[in-house]
Amino acid sequence: MAVPLPTFVTRRRPDWDALQALLTRQRSGRLGLAELRTLDTLYRRAAADLAQAQTFYPGTDAHRFLNQLCAQAYGAIYQPPRERWASTRDFFRRDFPATLRREARFVGVSAGLLVLGLLLGALVVTLEPRGAELLVPEGVRRYVAQGRMWTDDLLSVAPPNAVASGIATNNLTVTLFAFASGILLGVGPIFTLVNNGVLIGAVGALCFREGMATGFLDFIAAHGPVELSIIVIAGGAGLMVGQALIDPGELPRAQALQARGREAVKLVVGCAPFLAGIGVVEGFISPGHLFPTWAKVGLGLSLGALFWLYLLRAGRTDAGVARVDVPEAMASSRLR
Amino acid sequence: MTPSAPAPHVDVATPERVALSLPVAGIGYRCLAWLVDASLLFFFWVALYFVITLLVSDVLGAFQALSGLTQTLLAVGLFATQWLYWTLAEVFFHGQTPGKRVMRIRVVREDGSPVGFFESAVRNLCRAVDFLPVLYATGCITMLLDSRHRRLGDLLAGTVLVREEAIDLDKYTQAPPADAAPGSTPGASVQRPLDAEDVELVLAFLARAPGLEPEVRQRLGARLVDRVGASLTDEERARVLQSAEATEAFLRTRAKAAH
Numbered sequence: 001m002a003v004p005l006p007t008f009v010t011r012r013r014p015d016w017d018a019l020q021a022l023l024t025r026q027r028s029g030r031l032g033l034a035e036l037r038t039l040d041t042l043y044r045r046a047a048a049d050l051a052q053a054q055t056f057y058p059g060t061d062a063h064r065f066l067n068q069l070c071a072q073a074y075g076a077i078y079q080p081p082r083e084r085w086a087s088t089r090d091f092f093r094r095d096f097p098a099t100l101r102r103e104a105r106f107v108g109v110s111a112g113l114l115v116l117g118l119l120l121g122a123l124v125v126t127l128e129p130r131g132a133e134l135l136v137p138e139g140v141r142r143y144v145a146q147g148r149m150w151t152d153d154l155l156s157v158a159p160p161n162a163v164a165s166g167i168a169t170n171n172l173t174v175t176l177f178a179f180a181s182g183i184l185l186g187v188g189p190i191f192t193l194v195n196n197g198v199l200i201g202a203v204g205a206l207c208f209r210e211g212m213a214t215g216f217l218d219f220i221a222a223h224g225p226v227e228l229s230i231i232v233i234a235g236g237a238g239l240m241v242g243q244a245l246i247d248p249g250e251l252p253r254a255q256a257l258q259a260r261g262r263e264a265v266k267l268v269v270g271c272a273p274f275l276a277g278i279g280v281v282e283g284f285i286s287p288g289h290l291f292p293t294w295a296k297v298g299l300g301l302s303l304g305a306l307f308w309l310y311l312l313r314a315g316r317t318d319a320g321v322a323r324v325d326v327p328e329a330m331a332s333s334r335l336r
Numbered sequence: 337m338t339p340s341a342p343a344p345h346v347d348v349a350t351p352e353r354v355a356l357s358l359p360v361a362g363i364g365y366r367c368l369a370w371l372v373d374a375s376l377l378f379f380f381w382v383a384l385y386f387v388i389t390l391l392v393s394d395v396l397g398a399f400q401a402l403s404g405l406t407q408t409l410l411a412v413g414l415f416a417t418q419w420l421y422w423t424l425a426e427v428f429f430h431g432q433t434p435g436k437r438v439m440r441i442r443v444v445r446e447d448g449s450p451v452g453f454f455e456s457a458v459r460n461l462c463r464a465v466d467f468l469p470v471l472y473a474t475g476c477i478t479m480l481l482d483s484r485h486r487r488l489g490d491l492l493a494g495t496v497l498v499r500e501e502a503i504d505l506d507k508y509t510q511a512p513p514a515d516a517a518p519g520s521t522p523g524a525s526v527q528r529p530l531d532a533e534d535v536e537l538v539l540a541f542l543a544r545a546p547g548l549e550p551e552v553r554q555r556l557g558a559r560l561v562d563r564v565g566a567s568l569t570d571e572e573r574a575r576v577l578q579s580a581e582a583t584e585a586f587l588r589t590r591a592k593a594a595h
Contacts, residue, residue, distance in 0.1 A: 004592065005508065006509070006535065006591060006592045009508035010508065010509045027429075044352060047352040047354045051353075051354050054355070057532035057536075059532075059533070060532055061503050061504075061505070061540075062505065065503040067356055067357060067358070068358075070354065071348070071356050071358050071448065072500070074356065074448065075430060075431075075442075075448075078449050079430075079450050172414065176418075177465070180464045183462060183492055188465065254494075255494075261494070262454050262455075262458070265457050265461065266454070268457075276412075
């Protein structure tokens with residue numbers, strides 16, 4: 001037979017207060033071993049109290065309080081392991097390249113889309129001289145008409161944020177968007193890839209037609225290969241998300257989305273340091289005439305080759321130990 | 337939970353075989369938390385701008401001289417405020433950015449366990465899409481459509497935002513005021529014990545009574561006395577209903593009645 005609710009609360013409250021105090025301490029710093037043992041004991045007691053409250057006092061404030069207290073303690077006790085340096089190293093050494101190779105189909109499709117855009121943009125501008133007015137941003141057109149590269153005095157006339165608009169220099173935004181827009185049924189990455197391809201192709205063809213091919217090459221060569229690769233990989237990750245939405249296979253859509261999303265984000269997170277590195281190249285080496293064009297082309301090609309060599313070769317030896325994502329799906333489905 | 341509360345919940349089965357159910361944070365909480373975070377980031381940028389203008393007298397000239405560095409810094413700054421801030425805060429502060437902490441909401445996985453790096457990375461990368469076309473319009477629409485108020489990023493990462501309420505247990509453990517003489521509460525101990533629902537009702541009334549209008553206080557008190565003190569004789573009932581103090585003392589004793 002249940003005791004009256006106030007008696008129950010009065011009797012058990014010291015333990016709950018102690019547990020709350022411990023949780024506050026745990027959040028602000030580290031607990032000693034003895035305190036952790038206490039935390040464990042108190043959590044189990046609180047869980048037992050919650051079970052009692054659920055049976056005898058459902059819907060009361062005491063029940064809600066215990067619910068919340070147990071949830072906080074549960075969160076504190078069952079924390080995911082902290083991402084340590086070793087696991088980061090492991091991720092780049094094996095997990096990221098292996099994931100990329102496993103999802104090579106999507107990256108291939110993504111690359112195809114970008115190339116399609118490039119060809120379209122270049123064709124339109126080459127075949128139809130007026131086409132440039134449609135595809136190339138006006139600021140760039142003005143510069144090209146004057147026979148100058150728009151990158152020569154990037155910051156002399158325009159504030160920095162206006163520079164990024166129109167040219168695909170804002171690689172970070174493009175990369176993030178190519179991935180994240182995959183949740184729009186995969187239409188987003190397709191649009192992003194083709195759109196950027198068309199833009200680059202059109203600008204390149206326009207420069208070529210105006211006899212400024214070397215200038216264009218000079219600007220794009222050093223960072224182009226790696227940067228386009230990263231955009232392609234991010235687009236592939238976005239396509240993975242879209243595919244999980246359209247064709248979830250045997251899982252419910254929500255679960256397929258989560259399982260695939262976790263894989264896809266690995267590709268984006270893996271690209272992040274390379275994106276940072278290539279951003280430095282784009283900021284310091286590409287603009288201006290500090291380096292001759294042949295050096296930039298050589299640097300760009302070798303960086304691109306190294307990047308892909310890493311992606312295709314790293315962690316090959318134990319590629320047989322492919323991680324299976326079944327436990328993940330099971331873990332999230334054990335509640336339904 | 338009471339069937340009259342259709343508020344969305346996340347149900348969690350812990351290894352201790354106790355079912356938790358966590359209240360989900362709705363669109364209002366989320367908007368306010370975002371506003372707090374956004375203002376923090378805004379002040380960060382403003383402060384940065386002032387620092388730069390203090391250090392460098394000719395800002396535009398310096399930017400021109402360091403065009404490469406500026407571009408890199410801008411990209412890094414954008415990245416930091418758009419993604420790094422949110423993700424690191426959620427990973428290191430147990431699913432709470434500063435704004436979420438102010439609003440007492442928290443990001444957890446759908447099974448109630450704490451959020452990890454990859455989940456947080458996904459849900460914050462998706463801000464770029466949720467923000468479209470302006471001010472999180474996409475995210476707000478999906479929140480309104482989804483039963484658990486999730487935006488696209490949450491759907492992709494498998495995360496939910498849960499709310500933490502401030503619940504006061506004092507009403508259960510409050511000692512009765514000293515002026516309530518034991519003789520003034522007749523028949524309280526010979527009645528059947530109350531069930532939890534009635535106790536909750538009485539205690540909620542007692543906690544709020546001092547702030548009520550006098551006649552409302554009297555009326556509600558009388559109704560509660562009729563509900564929990566059914567076996568009172570007529571003169572006992574009249575004595576209990578004499579004053580608000582007597583009524584509430586009687587109710588308090590009833591709620592605390594042991595067996």
